[in-house]
Amino acid sequence: xxxxxxxxxxxxxxxxxxxxxxxxxxxxxxxxxxxxxxxxxxxxxxxxxxxxxxxxxxxxxxxxxxxxxxxxxxxxxxxxxxxxxxxxxxxxxxxxxxxxxxxxxxxxxxxxxxxxxxxxxxxxxxxxxxxxxxxxxxxxxxxxxxxxxxxxxxxxxxxxxxxxxxxxxxxxxxxxxxxxxxxx
Numbered sequence: 183x184x185x186x187x188x189x190x191x192x193x194x195x196x197x198x199x200x201x202x203x204x205x206x207x208x209x210x211x212x213x214x215x216x217x218x219x220x221x222x223x224x225x226x227x228x229x230x231x232x233x234x235x236x237x238x239x240x241x242x243x244x245x246x247x248x249x250x251x252x253x254x255x256x257x258x259x260x261x262x263x264x265x266x267x268x269x270x271x272x273x274x275x276x277x278x279x280x281x282x283x284x285x286x287x288x289x290x291x292x293x294x295x296x297x298x299x300x301x302x303x304x305x306x307x308x309x310x311x312x313x314x315x316x317x318x319x320x321x322x323x324x325x326x327x328x329x330x331x332x333x334x335x336x337x338x339x340x341x342x343x344x345x346x347x348x349x350x351x352x353x354x355x356x357x358x359x360x361x362x363x364x365x366x
C-alpha cells in the first residue's frame with residue numbers, strides 16, 4: 183500500500199501538473215500578477231506546463247522520459263521567457279518565468295556537466311511551494327507545502343532519489359529563484 187501511495191504521489195507531482203496548479207491558483211487568487219490578462223496565464227501554462235508534458239506521452243523508458251523532459255523543458259521555458267519579454271509581463275511573473283528557465287539550466291549543469299545527481303522532481307515540487315508562500319500566502323499556500331513534503335517522501339520511499347539528490351534539486355531551484363528575484 184505504501185508503494186502504491188508513493189507512486190500515485192509521484193505521478194500527481196510531476197512538474198507539468200504542479201506548475202499548472204500553482205499558476206492557476208496564483209491567477210485565480212491574485213490576477214494582478216498576470217496583469218489581469220488571461221492570455222498571459224494561458225501562454226505561461228502552455229510553455230511551462232503543457233509543452234514539457236509531451237515528454238510523458240508514448241512508451242519510453244524512465245531515462246528516456248527524463249531526458250525528453252529536460253529537453254522539452256529547456257525549449258518550453260526558453261520560449262516562455264521570450265513571450266514574457268515581448269508581452270512585457272509584470273515583474274512577479276517575470277520572476278517565475280526566469281526561475282523556471284534558470285532552474286532547468288542549473289539542473290543540467292549539475293547532472294550533465296558536474297555529474298552531481300540533482301532531482302528534477304525535487305526542484306519542481308519546491309518551486310510551487312516557494313511561489314505559493316511568496317505570492318499567495320495564507321492557508322491556500324499550505325497544500326503546496328504539503329505536496330512538496332509528500333513528493334519528497336515518495337521519491338525517497340521508492341528509492342528514486344537519495345537525500346543528496348533531493349537536496350541538490352532543491353538547491354538548484356533556490357539558486358535560480360534568488361538570481362531571478364534579485365536580478366530580474
